[in-house]
Amino acid sequence: MSDGFYYWYRQVWDTSRSLQLLDALDRLGLRTANPATGLVTTLTSGPDSWGEQEPITAQELGPAGGLVHGGALSLQLWLDAGTDLYTRFRALPKGGAAIEFGLDGLGERQDRVVDSLSRAVHDSWQETAGYVIDRYGRTEDTDWDGVILGGGERIDEWPDELAVRESVAAHHAQLAAAEGMSNPPLVVFGRTS
Template sequence: MSDGFFFWYTEPFARDGVERVLGALETQGVHLAHPGSNAITVITNGPDSWGKQLQVSRAELVELLTLRDRAELNFQLWLNDETDMFTRFRRVSDRGLVVEFGLDGMWHAEREAAIRAVSLVVDAERARTFGVVVDRRGLTEEMDWDGLVLGRPVVVAEWPDVLEVRPEVAAEHAQLRSVHRNVEPPLVTYRSGADD
């Protein structure tokens, strides 16, 4: 089973953008509502409660995911009635957020289906994207990916499967300048080749 993650760094979304992303995920088989109960749940993140599931309506969740009055929001997406994908929208700057998709607890086929689905959504939103980190095994979980994607001189001790940053970040980062990369506008892409 995987302990990995997929981080998508993007500009903030208004309600229509949140709906567009959720709809695109659902088209790819990643559902907001639990397939059996149709429940849509957010996950509390303190300070009064940690990890509690609270049922909300789709409209409520869409509004919450604009992050107008909060720094982050945790919720569940579903691959099937037994496999969820813990997801977090979290502000990383005044003009950006990271959407964190947890791949932990998934079998290989589920993990690859989730990565494929999220990748297609990110590709459709590529113009607003300023970073991507995919780590199937979660080996780089302790890395300061926020810092690196935002342009700080973070040392990459262990490479993820995929790292994508804006060209100006790659140009200023000594380590990123010295390794093989592909330019896939508007991002520079680094791939480790791991896929197990």
């Protein structure tokens, strides 16, 4: 079991939206540059190495985060010089992006980070395909891409909070039968705040 995650699915994604999000997160205290070193770092994802820091310029980060050529980008966002938030931008097969935030190692700061991420989601509500908040990683084996994107995958254990497009909720057997709160264009299940 992991220490939790926050997955955010965006219907539309490009360099401009990547830059807007990184600017918004920076204003919310999740900075792309380490406050002590000033370095912006991506993380390698194989096959030769995994998780090693690679410096990148702020100018390169926008296009890389925009997933101009598809694929994925892993990086660190910083709460302070010693506390980072693992972040991964991943292109989705039919367009858009999944943005994954690892909540491990945050301790008592987890609530503040989740609140900041939720503010960013709400600022882009209309372009959001859905999101999943699982503070303890209980649902890490669930195919969240399949659930959020309308594949109908089964939910064996429920996360702390889940939001999907209204059309997805209406056609998913479990979600259609569950009690959710409509906040168009999404339906939110299990709101924790």
